[in-house]
Amino acid sequence: MKQYLDLCQRIVNEGVWINNERTNKRCLTVINADLTYDVANHQFPLVTTRKSYWKSAIAEIIGYMRGYQSAADFRALGTKTWDANANLNEAWLKNPHRKGEDDLGLIYGALGRAFPKPNGGHVDLLQGIVDDLTKGVDNRGEILTFLHPGAFDLGCLRPCMYEHHFSLLGDTLYLNSTQRSCDVPLGLNFNMVQVYVLLALMAQITGKKPGKAYHKIVNAHIYEDQLAPMRDIQLKREPFAAPQLIINPDIKSLKDIETWVTLDDFEVKGYQHHDAIQYPFAV
Numbered sequence: 001m002k003q004y005l006d007l008c009q010r011i012v013n014e015g016v017w018i019n020n021e022r023t024n025k026r027c028l029t030v031i032n033a034d035l036t037y038d039v040a041n042h043q044f045p046l047v048t049t050r051k052s053y054w055k056s057a058i059a060e061i062i063g064y065m066r067g068y069q070s071a072a073d074f075r076a077l078g079t080k081t082w083d084a085n086a087n088l089n090e091a092w093l094k095n096p097h098r099k100g101e102d103d104l105g106l107i108y109g110a111l112g113r114a115f116p117k118p119n120g121g122h123v124d125l126l127q128g129i130v131d132d133l134t135k136g137v138d139n140r141g142e143i144l145t146f147l148h149p150g151a152f153d154l155g156c157l158r159p160c161m162y163e164h165h166f167s168l169l170g171d172t173l174y175l176n177s178t179q180r181s182c183d184v185p186l187g188l189n190f191n192m193v194q195v196y197v198l199l200a201l202m203a204q205i206t207g208k209k210p211g212k213a214y215h216k217i218v219n220a221h222i223y224e225d226q227l228a229p230m231r232d233i234q235l236k237r238e239p240f241a242a243p244q245l246i247i248n249p250d251i252k253s254l255k256d257i258e259t260w261v262t263l264d265d266f267e268v269k270g271y272q273h274h275d276a277i278q279y280p281f282a283v
């Protein structure tokens, strides 16, 4: 939590105003931030200085692991966070590749679970990583990437957290996640949870111990209409102690995640938080 608040404060203190053409909003921006989550010691990085909708965050990462490409599937799992990008994003609505209501196109897991090969066919990157890690293999390239520059016009949004690199040291699993663009008040509140959960879940289904997760952010920003509530309300609050995330121990394979897992398989204990703050969302 402290590292999150430090980043927010750093943007307020040192950020540079950059005009963003896609959203037509100015963003107070810094370059480069490195966050670390101690998954081994259950340091769940949930924001406490406002109410965080952690179930939505977990629904997103499960949807990515399943290769979802429809906002309707994300809604069925328990989050409406992809509705605006599917159905209100002007550029995407005009894009001839959009297949109608709720279609997101080739985003995130739709690429990571069926990454097109230059010589034809696809590779399921996530399945390959799970198979290797289960056997104790780390080939120094256990990389789940959602980034395919040739597919940018085939999806509603380029992936923000675009790469997850898994590593084994003995039977301890590590994760390095990279994010190119980060909406710190809204997106990061979710992305921290997602990096933590991705390492915890991958360790659980491959029979490894979770170690640390390292989260690299390149462009970290606060949109102009989010600045006042962040600076004058959220940053004035004292954080509470970190809560605990409990994951159903019956989740034992990628198949389980693909077939029966729901948000009821995740529980947060001891979540003390300040009141909700509704931040504007830039489409």
Ligand SMILES: Nc1nc(=O)c2c([nH]1)NC[C@@H]1CN(c3ccc(C(=O)N[C@@H](CCC(=O)O)C(=O)O)cc3)CN21
Residues within 6 Å of the ligand: 052, 053, 056, 079, 080, 081, 082, 085, 157, 183, 186, 187, 188, 189, 190, 277, 278, 279, 281, 282, 283
């Ligand atoms: N501008 C922008 N910021 C983002 O963080 C973002 C995008 N666009 N587009 C793609 C996804 C969608 N994400 C989202 C979308 C909405 C919320 C949001 O509205 N969060 C509210 C309420 C969440 C709820 O009720 O479930 C929040 O207070 O956190 C968060 C992340 C993250 N990503």
Ligand SMILES: O=c1ccn([C@H]2C[C@H](O)[C@@H](COP(=O)(O)O)O2)c(=O)[nH]1
Residues within 6 Å of the ligand: 022, 157, 158, 160, 161, 181, 182, 183, 184, 186, 187, 188, 191
């Ligand atoms: O997981 C996510 C997804 C999206 N975001 C934010 C970062 C930006 O504010 C927008 C994406 O806009 P681009 O113009 O494509 O950079 O969404 C996030 O923080 N986390």
